[in-house]
Amino acid sequence: MMEDDAFNVGPSNNYGSVRADDRRRDDKRGDVFEGLLVSSTHGLLSSFLPHEPHEDDHPKLDTFFGVYVPCLMDIFGVILFERLPWVIGQAGLLLGLLMMFLALCIVIPTVLSVSAIATNGNMKGGGGYFMISRSLGPELGGSVGLIFFTAYTIAGGVFTIGFVEGFEEAFDVPDSSNWTLLYGSITLALMVMICLFGAESYAKSEFIIFIVLVISLICGIGSLLFEEPGHTEGYTSWSWDTLNDNLGPDFNDKPDGEEQNFHNTFAIFFPAMTGFMAGANMSGDLASPAKSIPKGTLAAVLSAAGTYTLLMILFAGTVEGYRLQEEYFIWNKVSFNSMIISIGIFAATLSSVLSSIIGCGNIFYALARDELLPLGWFNSGSPRRALLLTWFCMQLTLLINELNTMAELQTMFFFFSYGIVNFACLTLILTGAPNFRPTWPYFNVWTCGFGVAICFGGMFYVDALYAALGLLCALVVFVFILFRQPSTNWGDVSQAIMYHQVRKYLLRLDPRKDHVKFWRPQVLLLVSNHSQEKLLENYATFDFVNNLKKGGLYVIGDVSVGEFRSSHPRIQQLEEGWRHLIDEAKLKAFPSVSVAPSLRLAIQNLISTAGVGMLKPNTVIIPFPSSIRSPPNPDTPKAWFSKFPHDNIENSGEPLSDHQLFLEVISDCLLYKKNVILIRHFELLNKKMIVDEVRKTRITSTLSLFSDPVANFFVSPTAPKTIDLWLLRWAGEDEETQTSTITLLLLLGHILQQTDIWRKHTQLRVLSYVSNASLVASKTTQLRALLRGTRISAEIHVVPLAELDSLPETLTPPSSSPHMSALRTMSSASTSSSHSGDDETNFDNVFRKLNTLFRSQLTRSSIIFLPFPSPPPPEEVDSVSSSLYVRRLSLLTDNLPPTLLLHSVSGSVISTDL
Numbered sequence: 001m002m003e004d005d006a007f008n009v010g011p012s013n014n015y016g017s018v019r020a021d022d023r024r025r026d027d028k029r030g031d032v033f034e035g036l037l038v039s040s041t042h043g044l045l046s047s048f049l050p051h052e053p054h055e056d057d058h059p060k061l062d063t064f065f066g067v068y069v070p071c072l073m074d075i076f077g078v079i080l081f082e083r084l085p086w087v088i089g090q091a092g093l094l095l096g097l098l099m100m101f102l103a104l105c106i107v108i109p110t111v112l113s114v115s116a117i118a119t120n121g122n123m124k125g126g127g128g129y130f131m132i133s134r135s136l137g138p139e140l141g142g143s144v145g146l147i148f149f150t151a152y153t154i155a156g157g158v159f160t161i162g163f164v165e166g167f168e169e170a171f172d173v174p175d176s177s178n179w180t181l182l183y184g185s186i187t188l189a190l191m192v193m194i195c196l197f198g199a200e201s202y203a204k205s206e207f208i209i210f211i212v213l214v215i216s217l218i219c220g221i222g223s224l225l226f227e228e229p230g231h232t233e234g235y236t237s238w239s240w241d242t243l244n245d246n247l248g249p250d251f252n253d254k255p256d257g258e259e260q261n262f263h264n265t266f267a268i269f270f271p272a273m274t275g276f277m278a279g280a281n282m283s284g285d286l287a288s289p290a291k292s293i294p295k296g297t298l299a300a301v302l303s304a305a306g307t308y309t310l311l312m313i314l315f316a317g318t319v320e321g322y323r324l325q326e327e328y329f330i331w332n333k334v335s336f337n338s339m340i341i342s343i344g345i346f347a348a349t350l351s352s353v354l355s356s357i358i359g360c361g362n363i364f365y366a367l368a369r370d371e372l373l374p375l376g377w378f379n380s381g382s383p384r385r386a387l388l389l390t391w392f393c394m395q396l397t398l399l400i401n402e403l404n405t406m407a408e409l410q411t412m413f414f415f416f417s418y419g420i421v422n423f424a425c426l427t428l429i430l431t432g433a434p435n436f437r438p439t440w441p442y443f444n445v446w447t448c449g450f451g452v453a454i455c456f457g458g459m460f461y462v463d464a465l466y467a468a469l470g471l472l473c474a475l476v477v478f479v480f481i482l483f484r485q486p487s488t489n490w491g492d493v494s495q496a497i498m499y500h501q502v503r504k505y506l507l508r509l510d511p512r513k514d515h516v517k518f519w520r521p522q523v524l525l526l527v528s529n530h531s532q533e534k535l536l537e538n539y540a541t542f543d544f545v546n547n548l549k550k551g552g553l554y555v556i557g558d559v560s561v562g563e564f565r566s567s568h569p570r571i572q573q574l575e576e577g578w579r580h581l582i583d584e585a586k587l588k589a590f591p592s593v594s595v596a597p598s599l600r601l602a603i604q605n606l607i608s609t610a611g612v613g614m615l616k617p618n619t620v621i622i623p624f625p626s627s628i629r630s631p632p633n634p635d636t637p638k639a640w641f642s643k644f645p646h647d648n649i650e651n652s653g654e655p656l657s658d659h660q661l662f663l664e665v666i667s668d669c670l671l672y673k674k675n676v677i678l679i680r681h682f683e684l685l686n687k688k689m690i691v692d693e694v695r696k697t698r699i700t701s702t703l704s705l706f707s708d709p710v711a712n713f714f715v716s717p718t719a720p721k722t723i724d725l726w727l728l729r730w731a732g733e734d735e736e737t738q739t740s741t742i743t744l745l746l747l748l749g750h751i752l753q754q755t756d757i758w759r760k761h762t763q764l765r766v767l768s769y770v771s772n773a774s775l776v777a778s779k780t781t782q783l784r785a786l787l788r789g790t791r792i793s794a795e796i797h798v799v800p801l802a803e804l805d806s807l808p809e810t811l812t813p814p815s816s817s818p819h820m821s822a823l824r825t826m827s828s829a830s831t832s833s834s835h836s837g838d839d840e841t842n843f844d845n846v847f848r849k850l851n852t853l854f855r856s857q858l859t860r861s862s863i864i865f866l867p868f869p870s871p872p873p874p875e876e877v878d879s880v881s882s883s884l885y886v887r888r889l890s891l892l893t894d895n896l897p898p899t900l901l902l903h904s905v906s907g908s909v910i911s912t913d914l
Contacts (some may be wrong), residue, residue: 054480060287067279067286067296069210070358073351074275075304076213077155078162078403079268079535081345084308085315087269089324090260092249093316099266103273104305106458110418111301112443113425114280115294119440120428122290128277128421129363133370135424137494138486142372144420145479147470149363151274151413153390156356157397158271158406158757160184160191160347165403166345169329170338177401184398190346191353192391195361196384209351216344217307223335223357224314232333234323243317245429246324253327256404267408272308274414276301276840294440339878360390372486373477412459412466419455422448424493426831431496509614517911521748522553522673524610526603526665528560530574530644538623539585540685544898545621546587547758550751553615554589556582559602567595579645603665607672618906620669624680624893625662626885659882667874670905675744678868678889679900686897687757690862690905694720721862722765723758725794726854727783730869740904741867743790746908748902749865750792762862764794769853773843790910847891854896861897868892868901 060066088096117131126149133141145883164183168175229237236242251260279286286292302480315324323330332338365383368375378385400406426448428436471635525545527538543552558574560567571593578591592610596602607748610617651692669676697720726743729738746766753764766787770779779798854864868889872881 046780053383054596059355061285061292062287063296065207067292068300069207069279070355071211071276071297071300072303073210073348074278074355075273075300076217076307076348077272077275077352078165078345078349079272079407080308080311080348081341082162082165082333082403083268083407084272084311085319085324085330086255088246088312088315089254089264089321089326090249091265092321093243093247093312095262095265096312096316097309099269100305100308102266102299102458103270105640106270106415106418106451106454107273107276107301108163109447110295110421111276111294112440112447112454113422113451114277114444115299115420116425116438117428118280118293118438119290120436121437128280129366131280132420132424133366133372134490135428135493135784136420138370138372138488138490139478139481140372140420140494142367142481143474145363145367145372146477147420148417149367151410151417152356152360152363153393154406154410154413155271155274156188156353156360156390156666158399158403158410158459159352159356160394161401161403161406162396163187163346163349163353165328166342166349170331170345180401181398185395187307187350188353188391188394188398191350192387195354195357209347209354213344213351214349216340216347219340220331220335220344221310221314223340224318224331225335227334231573232330234327234330234333236318236319236320238314238317239893240317242320243313246319246321248317250321250325251324254322254509255328258404263461264404264408267411268404270411270462271407271414273301273304275352275355276304277417278359290439300764307905310382310897317610318471333381339884357387357390357394360393361387364389366797368485370488372481372484372488372897390413400719408462409466411462412470415455415459416470419452419459422451422455426452427493427497431493431500433493433496479665487768506613506615513612514614515911516907516914517910519618519747519909519911520550520612521548521751522616522618523549523621524555524557525621526557526606526623527561527869528558528599530558530560530577535644537683538875540681540687540898541564541589541623541679542581542585542589544682544685546589546692547755548748548752549588550755553611553617554587555610555617556587556591557603557606557610558590558591558593559599559606560593560595561597561602562595563597563816564595571595571883574644581644600661600664600668604668607668607674617674619675619677621677621679623660623668623682624678624889625659627717638815659886660877660879663871663877663882663885664874666871666903667877670871670903671874673906675906680893680899680901681896682898685863691723691757691761704824720860722763722860723749723753723764724861724864725764725766725858726864726866727766727768728850728867730867733870736907737870737905738905739908740906741902743908744904744909745865745867745902746786746790746792748900749794752863764792765797765860766794767797767799767857768806769799769801771801776800789912797857799857801853843890844888847888851892851894851896858897864896864899866892866899866901866905870903 021771087099091099114128114131117135121134129141132144135141136144151659161180161184164180164187167173167183168180173179225238227235227237229235249262251262251265253259276297279300280289280293319330319334327333329341332341332352334339361383365378365386367373368378368386371379378389388844397406425443426445429445429448459470523545525541529535529538544554557580558578560570560574562570574593576595581587582589583593592606594602594605596605605621607617666676666678727742727745749764752758753762768779768783768784770776776798780796783796783798787796854866871877889901893901
């Protein structure tokens with residue numbers, strides 16, 4: 001009662017205070033939660049937001065100064081003032097406008113592709129090279145980067161020569177080739193010095209030049225429209241008659257004596273539109289490349305196209321055709337003051353030289369920074385060394401000293417560069433990569449595909465020889481980088497393309513259409529010991545299986561005992577260790593790690609789930625239980641195994657050392673219709689030693705021939721090492737199992753002999769035995785028929801058991817039996833007679849006798865293939881039967897070279913049908 005009274009005293013006040021405290025606590029929790037949410041969201045978003053320039057960074061450029069002005073100044077180069085009137089005089093207005101249209105058909109799709117790639121992420125320095133390398137991968141990126149560098153180098157030389165021609169026209173100076181080279185060298189050196197002061201000084205000087213150029217263009221256009229007729233020879237002011245006369249082409253050899261046509265004229269004109277990537281080359285100096293590059297580049301191209309079109313019409317309507325053809329500097333003659341146009345020439349050419357130098361320097365510096373090529377000296381933290389190399393290369397181009405020829409070369413390399421840019425965007429679209437989400441929407445597969453076709457088609461149209469040479473140079477660099485294998489992780493589109501194609505063809509691989517004619521080994525190699533000592537010992541096995549798979553699937557199945565969740569870090573370490581080993585040892589394999597509460601369960605998981613689609617293992621290779629260890633090959637680099645977790649290994653004992661587990665695993669494999677291969681003594685396999693022994697024997701044989709040619713001429717040369725295939729038939733096995741096992745043994749032996757050192761230094765040898773010498777001929781006939789039916793070339797050797805001490809070297813009698821009948825009627829000495837008793841000693845003696853037989857034929861053996869008898873049924877497997885079975889397999893293979901024991905229940909793997 002007192003508790004009730006106490007509880008009910010002041011119910012409203014107590015209730016209110018409790019609710020108020022709850023609200024205060026909730027408010028605090030809300031504040032904390034809100035703070036955590038805002039903080040985590042800020043951290044999440046900050047990684048995706050554009051990076052703001054650091055206070056210590058050099059000033060960044062906006063769209064106008066960083067993209068529009070450089071692009072427009074690069075486009076308004078030497079062609080505008082010195083070759084555009086000549087183009088109209090040769091091709092006429094209509095073909096000139098057609099050239100302009102074709103140039104835009106090449107440029108506009110490329111601008112759209114550049115804009116799409118540039119707006120798909122944060123760009124760094126390197127411009128076109130950066131876009132290509134991060135899209136198509138280091139191999140194509142590096143080769144195309146050098147193509148870009150070459151194109152801009154030639155362009156810089158063209159603009160320098162154009163400046164010198166204008167300088168010689170404007171001033172009364174010596175104009176021989178040597179003087180031209182001197183003027184060009186001085187000009188180029190001054191431009192490089194300006195660029196060495198940095199992007200900001202370059203932008204300031206560029207803007208001043210831009211203002212001068214605009215004023216010069218306005219004055220030049222005014223001169224064409226308002227100058228008095230007859231001001232200079234051929235000038236008529238605006239005249240419809242003059243326009244009509246200049247509509248059509250009039251190709252001739254003026255002024256240099258070289259006959260012109262549409263092909264040559266277009267090649268010389270096209271560089272007029274090649275400067276639009278100057279802004280992309282400034283990407284490392286832009287405040288917002290993703291915004292500035294699309295807008296600034298497209299605006300510059302459209303402005304330039306409008307200006308060129310207007311000038312084409314004005315030249316065609318104001319100057320007679322013959323004067324346009326014979327005078328490169330007709331605009332100077334028409335102008336109110338020739339110096340106005342000369343200043344424009346100086347402004348246009350010098351600005352283009354500046355842009356080309358900056359573009360080359362940034363591209364080459366980016367190549368050095370990415371370490372795709374051995375250019376470490378240029379990776380000095382700034383592009384100044386790259387600018388010095390650019391100066392040197394451009395200086396070399398001045399030696400050509402022929403503007404029209406260099407313009408054609410420039411066209412060729414820019415066609416190549418623009419085609420690759422379009423190709424990069426096209427592949428990004430076709431692969432359907434989810435992370436290709438550019439903010440620039442004005443492009444699609446048709447614009448990119450059209451750009452690829454017209455660029456590469458135009459490249460071969462201009463000059464097929466130069467086009468082929470350019471492709472060859474790019475291929476050489478591509479192969480060099482491919483073999484150099486630079487460590488990059490750019491997420492390039494090559495991975496997306498391969499994924500897309502592999503997935504597509506995996507889906508088309510129908511297991512129901514699988515045929516024995518196209519059978520190949522797809523191997524799962526079981527590994528369960530990760531101690532460095534054991535991994536070094538097993539390296540010969542890893543390498544051997546790499547030879548054995550014949551283009552098939554190779555899975556290294558790592559099995560461990562452990563709890564799934566707690567083993568996750570260890571699984572990652574193991575996967576990284578296997579990937580490192582596979583890369584360093586150049587194994588064509590896939591690692592697969594399985595962790596389960598028991599080793600058998602881990603192996604069952606791999607047997608049932610390894611692979612995908614039709615790429616699933618059909619053969620399981622299991623190391624044989626053994627307590628004998630040999631030292632590993634000292635030539636195997638220990639660094640290959642450095643990334644494996646060698647500490648805290650839960651199952652560091654001998655793999656599958658438990659005999660009952662060993663037999664259970666074999667039974668599990670056979671249940672899933674997997675071929676089983678047991679490997680033993682592979683720690684003894686040393687391919688280098690095999691090669692050395694064979695070479696030494698051949699040298700000895702050759703020397704003996706020279707020492708006594710007459711006596712040794714008819715002596716057969718020493719035979720190479722052999723791959724021995726013992727064809728045994730175990731009692732109690734059905735015909736299908738015997739056929740399956742023997743065909744597997746023959747095919748794997750043949751496959752091995754076709755690869756690596758085995759091809760040159762070993763020979764296939766098929767062996768069997770009979771109870772007495774009288775049966776040798778018939779057995780040889782059967783084996784010969786078997787090999788003929790399977791189309792396998794091998795030496796045949798039949799051993800009579802009663803004459804082990806005097807075996808003939810080779811037996812090659814004729815045969816007429818077909819393959820399958822020969823296989824099914826083939827029999828060895830009746831081993832069932834040796835099994836008449838239940839005494840285990842008699843059984844052991846059979847295996848010892850076979851082992852003695854095998855060892856008697858080891859003179860040339862490098863590796864041995866043997867069938868092994870069917871294991872006991874799963875219900876009969878226990879510790880006693882399994883130990884007995886493993887003991888007899890040990891007796892069978894003791895003191896032999898590396899040995900493979902095979903058993904198959906999956907059917908014949910050799911087809912005799914066409």
